[in-house]
Amino acid sequence: MSENHSGATSASQAASVEPDAPQSAASKLFDIRLLIGGLFTLYGLMLTVAGFFTSDADLKKASDININLWLGLGMLALGLLFLLWRQVNPLRIEPHAVDPRAQDRA
Amino acid sequence: MLRLDVNLFDYTILAIYFILVVGIGVMARRAVATSEDFLLSGRSLPAWVTGLAFISANLGAIEILGMAANGAQYGMSTLHFYWIGAVPAMVFLGVVMMPFYYGSRVRTVPEFLLRRFNPATHLFNALSFAAAAVLTAGVNLYALALVINALIGWPTWFSIVISALFVLAYITLGGLSGAIYNEVLQFFVIVAGLVPLVIIGLDNVGGYSGLKEKVTHTALGPNSFSTWAGTNVGHWSNPLGDWIGIVMGLGFVLSFGYWTTNFAEVQRALSAKDLSAAQRTPLIGAFPKIFIPALTILPGLIALVLIPNLGKTEDLTYNDAIPLLMNRFLPNGTLGVALAGLLAAFMAGMAANVSSFNTVFTYDIWQTYIVKGRRDSYYLRVGRVVTVAGILVGIGTAFIASGYSNIMNYIQLLFSYFNAPLFATFIIAMFWKRTTPWAGFWGLLAGTLGAGVMHFAGYHIAYFYKGGVFDPTHSTINAQMLNFYGAITAFMADLIVTVAVTLVTRPKPVHELAGLVWGVHDPNAPDPDSVPKPAWWASPKLLAAVAIGIVIVLSIIFA
Numbered sequence: 175m176s177e178n179h180s181g182a183t184s185a186s187q188a189a190s191v192e193p194d195a196p197q198s199a200a201s202k203l204f205d206i207r208l209l210i211g212g213l214f215t216l217y218g219l220m221l222t223v224a225g226f227f228t229s230d231a232d233l234k235k236a237s238d239i240n241i242n243l244w245l246g247l248g249m250l251a252l253g254l255l256f257l258l259w260r261q262v263n264p265l266r267i268e269p270h271a272v273d274p275r276a277q278d279r280a
Numbered sequence: 281m282l283r284l285d286v287n288l289f290d291y292t293i294l295a296i297y298f299i300l301v302v303g304i305g306v307m308a309r310r311a312v313a314t315s316e317d318f319l320l321s322g323r324s325l326p327a328w329v330t331g332l333a334f335i336s337a338n339l340g341a342i343e344i345l346g347m348a349a350n351g352a353q354y355g356m357s358t359l360h361f362y363w364i365g366a367v368p369a370m371v372f373l374g375v376v377m378m379p380f381y382y383g384s385r386v387r388t389v390p391e392f393l394l395r396r397f398n399p400a401t402h403l404f405n406a407l408s409f410a411a412a413a414v415l416t417a418g419v420n421l422y423a424l425a426l427v428i429n430a431l432i433g434w435p436t437w438f439s440i441v442i443s444a445l446f447v448l449a450y451i452t453l454g455g456l457s458g459a460i461y462n463e464v465l466q467f468f469v470i471v472a473g474l475v476p477l478v479i480i481g482l483d484n485v486g487g488y489s490g491l492k493e494k495v496t497h498t499a500l501g502p503n504s505f506s507t508w509a510g511t512n513v514g515h516w517s518n519p520l521g522d523w524i525g526i527v528m529g530l531g532f533v534l535s536f537g538y539w540t541t542n543f544a545e546v547q548r549a550l551s552a553k554d555l556s557a558a559q560r561t562p563l564i565g566a567f568p569k570i571f572i573p574a575l576t577i578l579p580g581l582i583a584l585v586l587i588p589n590l591g592k593t594e595d596l597t598y599n600d601a602i603p604l605l606m607n608r609f610l611p612n613g614t615l616g617v618a619l620a621g622l623l624a625a626f627m628a629g630m631a632a633n634v635s636s637f638n639t640v641f642t643y644d645i646w647q648t649y650i651v652k653g654r655r656d657s658y659y660l661r662v663g664r665v666v667t668v669a670g671i672l673v674g675i676g677t678a679f680i681a682s683g684y685s686n687i688m689n690y691i692q693l694l695f696s697y698f699n700a701p702l703f704a705t706f707i708i709a710m711f712w713k714r715t716t717p718w719a720g721f722w723g724l725l726a727g728t729l730g731a732g733v734m735h736f737a738g739y740h741i742a743y744f745y746k747g748g749v750f751d752p753t754h755s756t757i758n759a760q761m762l763n764f765y766g767a768i769t770a771f772m773a774d775l776i777v778t779v780a781v782t783l784v785t786r787p788k789p790v791h792e793l794a795g796l797v798w799g800v801h802d803p804n805a806p807d808p809d810s811v812p813k814p815a816w817w818a819s820p821k822l823l824a825a826v827a828i829g830i831v832i833v834l835s836i837i838f839a
Contacts, residue, residue: 196313196314196656196657197313197314198313198314198316198317198322198324199310199311199312199313199314199317199322200311200317200321200322200323200324200457201311201322201324202310202311203308203310203311203321203322203324203325203457204307204308204310204311206304206329206461206464206465209300209303209304209461209465210464210465210468213296213297213300213465213469214468214472216296217293217296217472217617220289220292220293220613221613221614221617224289224612224613225613228611232611232612235608235609235610235611236476236480236609236610236611236614237480237483237484237609239479239480239483241476241479241480241609241610241611241614242611242613242614244476245472245475245476245613245614245617246613248472248475249472249617252468252472
């Protein structure tokens, strides 16, 4: 069946045909929540601190909203939320080899 | 000329961001061992990641600046590009088409055409997509350089080379995972950069009602806050033309063609870890898409009110709406975040195109026609080399664009002719199993020609001109409306020719269509009961219904 699909052999199939072919390393992929959380926490802290030293000129420029402070707090909250989510529900990437169809073909 | 007042604080924020961009590529490198790891993320990503990447791949800076410009120029009618022109197609892709794409295990959209039709159809689509993708990457790169030059004063050539090197670093190392992870990060940074602009801007003009009242007194007039006013067929006055063009041309043909067959989008869903996650990819993307107009159209309208002469002089084009507001309102710090978001969006616009180009070139052109049957490690190497080559061509394109911007416009117009008929071919292919291999090829060709012919003929039809009066200088032509009608023509031409050719040529044996056509079961497909089901709140049908429901309610409120 699958031989008919010229040019359509998937890598998982190829892996089962070649004995020394490399297996997918996708399960080693890191968790992006760590970086989103880390970056937003860092930016949040930087902006919040800057928000405490907002000059009158900056305040006037931004329509009397201390935007560095508010954006800083918002980003800090989102950053911590991502870090918390990662703690509560850690990443589990199942290796691609468990795909039932790849096993059928092998 | 507008020049942002960037200081060391902003540069620190930018530097942190750019280090992270490359860091993602370096860290994703460990997860690349096969060509499918590199080009399709090993089909391992969770739905929320692919869903946000799906929307980010479209949320390039050209889109953001362009939609703000449309907001300032056309008013609330710009909403049609989101609620009619995107969400229904995204829902259709997730609910109806994804089982064929993901379920048949094709690795690219052209590969679906190869299995469903024949090599001629496949090559026609693969070559036109690859050329368009690499060119669009170059156009994004050039637009990025222009903005960097205007905002912070770096020379254009320097910006082109530096940004290309950053993109090169993270996709050559991390492959599609590097691109997708950066897209997810970019989504949050761009939102964080635009939200302050909208909050301060709205506060400044007296809230939403204040904005509405003030816009009414501009050249846009009272109809600017209505999406459907003036769309009567026969005597339209809406900036987007009549409702047939908006609903059929934009909402049906163009939108479905782009969202359901453009591989730069579909690729994000194909990298999801299972069919359910692939189906949810465009559905999760639909929710941000519904609300993004608040971050693009509103700044456009705010700029229209606050910046005198916006769009009237060469220095103050509509495209400058967002940078002008950033300059006016944002203090250092927040300014750095907004700038990081904007630059990230430009890089993502380029990266999405390069990372889909390398996949189509490696699998559909190199592996299928040029060097067949090598082991996977060979194609992984080809993928990396093609990525570098694609970026080099992109750099070349950017330099050509900086000298001949008109040529770029014509080439992009040409590629839009190739896009217009795609949805017709896919929808017949998936639902009519009799459709023959050659019908696929001739249908696509006829549709492409149809779009081109209509585009040139339209310039001689008075109906497409403002007020229905022909203008020999073509300056009052409604280019958007003509574009919509060109798409309708392409769709009809494709449909008619596909059916006609099918009736006189031989169909494929049914067993070769397993899993590719509705109603033809694939005997190799996994038993539906053995596949883990998502929780009830994550079921594709529920997400689809909620997304459509929100769009209907919002459409009524903002009609």
